[in-house]
Amino acid sequence: YVPPTIINFRTDKQRFAAAKVMQMEIFGPVIPVCYYNDVSECVDFIRSRPSPLASYLFSSDPTMKETFKHSIHSGSQAINDTMVQLSVEDLPFGGTGASGFGSYHGKYSF
Structure with missing residues (x-):
């Protein structure tokens, strides 16, 4: 059992991108969070991944x-x-x- 989990990287985009949770598909109630001030920066990050x-x-x-x-x-x-x-x-x-x-x-x- 995995309880619902939020992993908050705040504004640390490098740590967020390199985290194991961002390298694989998670089949559980786990959500990694990173804050962005600019929507285009967020879109660029998403589009740089599968x-x-x-x-x-x-x-x-x-x-x-x-x-x-x-x-x-x-x-x-x-x-x-x-x-x-x-x-x-x-x-x-x-x-x-x-x-x-x-x-x-x-x-x-x-």
Whole structure:
């Protein structure tokens, strides 16, 4: 059993990027956190790594939402929500690259 865990790297981006938790897929309630002041710096970091299974943004800034939506490639995305893509059967769900084997749900399963 692994209890829900937040690993807070604060603004230490080098330690965050080099951490073991950032080098592998974690199948448990563990979330690594690093703070960014500039959305483009955050997008650059995400795009420098393999595509994630899912990406989530929590923001009220319309510009940040658009930047995120059009700049991040992942198996699924949600803005100001978490698992909405699983609750709508017609939306495809699945990973890209090494993080999944294609889409499932709806016609995208075939």
